[in-house]
Amino acid sequence: MSAVAATAPAQPSALMLFAAGLGTRMRPLSDSRPKPLIKVAGRALIDHALDQRGTLPLRCVANAHYRADQLAAHLQGGDVTLSREEQLLDTGGGLRAALPLLGPGPVFTLNTDAVWQGPAALPLLARHWDPARMEALLLCIPPERALGHAGQGDFLSDAQGRGRPGPGAIYTGAQILKPETLGEIDAPAFSLTEAWRRMIDRGTLYLAAYPGLWCDVGQPDSITLAEDMLAEKVPHD
Template sequence: MQTVVLAAGQGTRMRPLTDRRPKPMLPVADRPLVAHTVDAAIAAGATRIVLVVGYESDPIVDYFGETYGGVPIEYVHQEAQAGTADAVRTAAPALAAEPFVVLNGDALFADGDLAPLYDGGPAICSVRVDDPTQYGVLDVEDGVVTGIVEKPTDPPSNRINAGAYHFPAAALEWLDVPESERGEHELTDVLERTIDHVDVRPVTLSRWLDVGRPWELLEANEWKIASLVEAAADAERDGAGAEEVHFAGTDRSFAGTVSDDATIEGPVVVEAGATVREGVTIEGPALIRSGATVGPNAYVRGTTLVGENASVGHAVEVKNSVLMAGAAVNHLSYVGDSVLGRDVNFGAGTVVANLRHDDESVELTVKGERVSTGRRKFGVVLGDEAKTGIDTNINAGVTLSTGATTKPGESVTRDR
């Protein structure tokens, strides 16, 4: 089935990580975020993908090319990000007069969950939550969706909209909807028109994550790195050949170079071209990507991504963090529950705090406002090429912008 994947937005809530790249290309385990969405679509039955691109679109086009996973890819460019219905309307000329699926390119799904969306007629995916009052909530009667209510004080159900839709071909004529109160053309208004004409099925997902803010990127990596190492274990049990990857243990993949003097515990993947040196301890789940180096005498624990060509050096501890491509934490440092952008460089002795003394959830600045991360432990977010001076201390919930710097011995308690 033809599938539209929305990947045109600027990702302003994810800044500074999206200053120089589109949010869909942020790393989640071994792939960009949007690649997980496209892979899930193909596994569910997508036979053609139309990618709606806009902001910083070149990396998306370069990654997917003309075909991906044996499925043809077509691109349409949304000039102004005027809402999800406008994005699909932009894609409409590239669609055949047939049913179509629409997916948000910043959403993650559990394996197999999208298959029921593709099977049968019109449908919308939802997940059940304890408190649906901050979401679009589905009203369902006798197994049919009868409406959707935005952020209701008295929710009609605990099913929230997961932003994945199966529309009939006729919906191509219903895309011209008026602007909402927030000045955008909303796909939920197209859904309302669809509900007026045909029965729409609710499809319940077992797990789903909308990746919109930095701590959700951390959560996405926690989820998908664990899934990746589980897949490595499955491949081992299924008899994957040595020419594909060399496994050491039931849940570890060491295609790269791992010192005999390193201690590896739990599920860990070391990609080809990566190096784990002597004296290192890694407690998985962890993914060490191609070209990365860890050690000597470093400690990596929690669910951690060490990105391509990143480095974790002597006497450095990294816990439950994302280090993007080229990030360097080389000497006597601690990084906990943090997201470091590309080519970040930590001066020797830089220490990140990741816990408030009052045990309240750490707050982070999102679009100019302090917002709770909902996480008792959360460290810092550093934009690409941020650099710290030696012996810098950075407080929990601090953001350093793209290219920001600190002075030697500085304690940073506010965003920069």
């Protein structure tokens, strides 16, 4: 075991924001700006994502590629460091490239194309995190509490909360992950699903449930859905 691994903290103290994509599903809105800067209810999507920190004091890093200078200007003066990508590395490759900025130990990762109505996502994840059993803990939501998302769901879980692919809960884009598994993958650009497959085989990928509402803002039509949800025009328990 390396010295870094031996001294790595058990609890996450850093957040990786995925903000480098081309936003093709958001065209024409993304023709002139990166998707994380598209506004919902008057605020950029990346600012809605940062709200999910709650009161956690996290070291924050966002990857950037498409129109990266716009993202840098928006974040200037704040507490988010940019990890610029000369070429798109996807979620796994982007996270691995940002590890020197994030520091050792498990990290939160968060997509920047969703809006939430309910408790802050990352403190909720932290309360369910058990580093003795878990390599990853994914925050998921039942389909009936998800807006703007097509499909039959992403994950099923067993009685202990271990996840496996299947038509069940929808992954919200928020997780805690131990990054060591990224070193098992040779490709420079790859999706985090490659790491998840290995964790599923080892029985170390777990799911936690989000109790509020969530909207996938992946295309222009979803903006109105998200704004109605934030204005509490969407009925829920």
